[in-house]
Amino acid sequence: MAHDKLAVLIDADNARPAIVEGLLAEIAKIGTAHVKRIYGDWTKPDLNSWKDALLRHSIQPIQQFRYTVGKNATDSAMIIDAMDLLYSGRFDGFCIVSSDSDFTRLASRIRESGLTVYGFGERKTPEPFRTACDKFIYTEVLAPATATEVSAGVKRRTAKELRSDSQLMNLLRNAIDAAADDNGWAGLGAVGSIVNKQSPDFDPRNYGYARLSALVNGIGLFETEERHIGNGKHMYLRLRSGKK
Template sequence: MDKDLNLAVLIDGDNIPSKYVKEMLEEIAKYGNPSVKRIYGDWTKPSLAKWKDVLLKYAITPVQQYGYTTGKNATDSAMIIDAMDILYSGKVDGFSLVSSDSDFTRLAIRLREAGMTVFGIGERKTPNPFIVACDKFIYLEILQKTDAGASASSSKETKTKIDRVTPKVINLILATIADVEDEDGWAFLGEVGALLQKKQPNFDARNYGFRKLMPLVKSIDKIEIGQRNNPKGNGNLVYVRALS
């Protein structure tokens, strides 16, 4: 990913808990510069009180949106209108849509049609249509860090959020290796990771308890790992192939 991308970070305050804000912004910074940071909601509601406490600290601009009509989500409408205004301003290269709401599916599709890179961030409850409409989708739960001195109960809670590496996951990785392998069956791990992301935007080694793709692949006994010299001189390149 190009870390020089200027990103517009738009947060749906109605369904994203404020407890994730620090890790969320650190994650977004891996993919680009969050040049626009806005959060949408009805700030007269007590439910957004915790967000008020962190807005100034993280330089996030609150956008007030009253719920004029019962049953209609005015926050979604305001966020979508703002996104299109920002798109036409030509000042950003991509968007980070922070929501667990499938109502933003069409917005993600439209932004990608316009050549924008779209990062989705939301909780695991996020409906699949919104996930697959993004270039990459990150679950908020995997961003929460546990300190070395964390309590046993909080550590246990984190473990319950980890997905199991099922045969379906292994087959997805093996099929992806086959898609980019050379004549000897070797595939550059970087290409494998990029293609996995295109096939499944929410694919992330952290979902399975691994910090990166390399340790995840290493845990699968059906895959062989090798290294080659990097022609640019920056260490070795990791290659993988399926064991027969």
């Protein structure tokens, strides 16, 4: 996946320039951004804060005038460009940066064509858009890290807080059950893959942990062990006996 050719499309009205460095670093983990475009009405002063970031990171601004009050012409321009890029056949995936549910159908349409869709948006992003993506990453986790936190935008959850999060615990338990062998052990990689398929917006960083292994250890309800397979080490886990 590291060699995927990606088209990055940013909705300037629904994203903040402070996330750009973290965003592009995240995108670099999954592929190469062959196209980087950002859409907005650049004649308006409220987008001035973007200009330094665009120059620094070679992001191409696309001008879209607001023809009618209350109508978002930016969304239409992004969608039209995305379809043109899709039909070009030059890309393996798209990164859609917005907290706007108007891009839900676009994400679904791109996936129908067999390409991967990565969504990036704030926690307020409506669920339909989040679940329409193969993977959705909250932009709060892209804020620069501090000495004590994985991200300046997310506070680390305690073991008690993690255990009381029924949605998180059910996701992990169900994934472990699905990936487990006869002794109840499941590979961490398989667990992570199942969780991401069930919940595209799952990310250990949402809870203040850099990796899934750290999140699992932070919960404190799972047995873990490292196994040497081939030339590498792989983590396995299972629910501790008597823990439900």
